[in-house]
Amino acid sequence: MHTKAFVLAALSTVVASEKTCLNQTVPVTISSRNGNFSLKAPSNNIEATAFVQNLSRPGQNYSSTVLSGYNTVSGTYNISTKFCYDNDKSGTDAALQILTHGIGFDKTYWDLPYNNYNYSYINAALAAGYSTLSYDRLGIGNSSHGDAVNEIQSFLEVEALRSLTTQLRKGSFPGVNQKFKKIIHGGHSFGSIQSYSFANLYPTETDGLILTGFSLNSTYNAFFLAGGNFQLASLNAPLRFGNLSEDLLHASADLSAQQGLDVDLTANLANLLSPSAGSPQNLPSGYLVTGNPSANQYNFFLPGYFDAGLLYESERTKQPVTVGELLTLSSLSPTNAFAGPVLVITGSADLPFCGGDCLTTGTSSPSIPATVSKSFINVAPENFTAYIQPNAGHGLNAHYNATGAYAYVNQWLKAHGLGAN
Ligand SMILES: *[C@@H]1O[C@H](CO)[C@@H](O)[C@H](O)[C@H]1NC(C)=O
Numbered sequence: 001m002h003t004k005a006f007v008l009a010a011l012s013t014v015v016a017s018e019k020t021c022l023n024q025t026v027p028v029t030i031s032s033r034n035g036n037f038s039l040k041a042p043s044n045n046i047e048a049t050a051f052v053q054n055l056s057r058p059g060q061n062y063s064s065t066v067l068s069g070y071n072t073v074s075g076t077y078n079i080s081t082k083f084c085y086d087n088d089k090s091g092t093d094a095a096l097q098i099l100t101h102g103i104g105f106d107k108t109y110w111d112l113p114y115n116n117y118n119y120s121y122i123n124a125a126l127a128a129g130y131s132t133l134s135y136d137r138l139g140i141g142n143s144s145h146g147d148a149v150n151e152i153q154s155f156l157e158v159e160a161l162r163s164l165t166t167q168l169r170k171g172s173f174p175g176v177n178q179k180f181k182k183i184i185h186g187g188h189s190f191g192s193i194q195s196y197s198f199a200n201l202y203p204t205e206t207d208g209l210i211l212t213g214f215s216l217n218s219t220y221n222a223f224f225l226a227g228g229n230f231q232l233a234s235l236n237a238p239l240r241f242g243n244l245s246e247d248l249l250h251a252s253a254d255l256s257a258q259q260g261l262d263v264d265l266t267a268n269l270a271n272l273l274s275p276s277a278g279s280p281q282n283l284p285s286g287y288l289v290t291g292n293p294s295a296n297q298y299n300f301f302l303p304g305y306f307d308a309g310l311l312y313e314s315e316r317t318k319q320p321v322t323v324g325e326l327l328t329l330s331s332l333s334p335t336n337a338f339a340g341p342v343l344v345i346t347g348s349a350d351l352p353f354c355g356g357d358c359l360t361t362g363t364s365s366p367s368i369p370a371t372v373s374k375s376f377i378n379v380a381p382e383n384f385t386a387y388i389q390p391n392a393g394h395g396l397n398a399h400y401n402a403t404g405a406y407a408y409v410n411q412w413l414k415a416h417g418l419g420a421n
Pocket residue numbers: 021022023
């Protein structure tokens with residue numbers, strides 16, 4: 001017995017770095033004060049477009065127009081999670097990064113399998129010694145779905161993020177026998193908005209913020225809404241988000257077997273006909289999705305700096321957004337109570353948060369994201385950085401130089417007392 005244990009221990013010290021991930025669904029019991037919006041969920045594409053027209057009209061705040069009060073929403077929901085560590089590098093005291101994706105994606109955004117995981121944020125974090133938790137936001141992907149108007153809103157999702165964080169701090173997260181002392185919250189876009197809100201509500205429950213694809217300037221939200229060409233998810237990609245039958249699954253397989261179709265035509269047909277990995281989600285009214293690859297490109301990709309194959313992969317795996325999320329997107333506190341290190345890192349040509357150019361401010365501010373510092377009234381100047389990642393659009397992780405951005409993030413964390421060990 002002794003000999004065997006010794007041999008195993010000796011072997012494990014020479015095993016090369018190895019990524020290990022645990023996929024599981026984790027229940028969260030949560031409650032939040034949600035907006036009560038007097039709005040019928042859009043149930044066809046005319047209503048979906050009308051909703052976007054209402055929401056993007058300049059000079060008015062449509063959320064405020066339809067807000068009729070507040071409701072307490074409570075429940076136990078399932079969150080689809082992926083916990084990763086490196087057998088060799090992530091020590092038992094390793095810091096943890098909790099990663100919250102944005103609109104249009106799911107947790108895969110942090111671990112893109114494209115080109116043999118060459119774009120994986122998680123691989124870079126693991127190589128720097130961190131452990132990671134990525135998850136599908138409540139309402140999206142393989143997490144629980146819900147009412148698209150008054151249930152699946154930013155407020156409730158922030159509480160789901162809090163529950164996951166608490167479980168990981170206390171050592172009660174299923175299958176992970178560790179109490180994390182140092183937890184960094186990383187987000188992309190809407191995931192950054194939620195991480196920002198989480199840190200403001202519970203400032204002692206995070207040790208640092210990495211807000212990617214982010215600013216606090218809402219001027220260009222309307223570009224994102226208009227550019228998205230949003231349609232009802234169940235109609236745009238019925239086999240993934242609707243409730244269509246097996247027959248069409250077979251038709252889809254036949255279609256994808258055909259060669260020589262124009263790539264855009266294939267992508268548009270794929271939306272209609274590409275099968276779901278699991279069973280179709282049968283999403284209710286009020287779940288919207290970007291219309292096609294061009295809408296996806298406009299909102300997330302900077303021409304010249306991305307691989308077209310990854311655009312089409314993002315389209316094939318795109319995820320929806322609820323109208324309740326869109327109505328609560330900008331319900332952010334203008335000041336933030338958090339006092340620790342904050343990095344904002346946004347692509348130079350970010351569309352929703354910079355209008356396509358983060359450096360044209362018309363003021364003395366060096367960039368649009370730099371103005372976020374004014375909100376972190378408790379953060380020392382040396383603990384706040386706004387960095388503009390060159391040659392990238394909003395979907396930072398999907399551009400050629402994504403790993404350049406990841407290296408910047410990991411060096412910045414180390415320099416601000418948030419190294420992995
Ligand atoms: C976890 O899920 C991902 C994506 O669904 C899959 O590629 C991977 O093989 C799974 N890992 C394990 C250990 O099941």
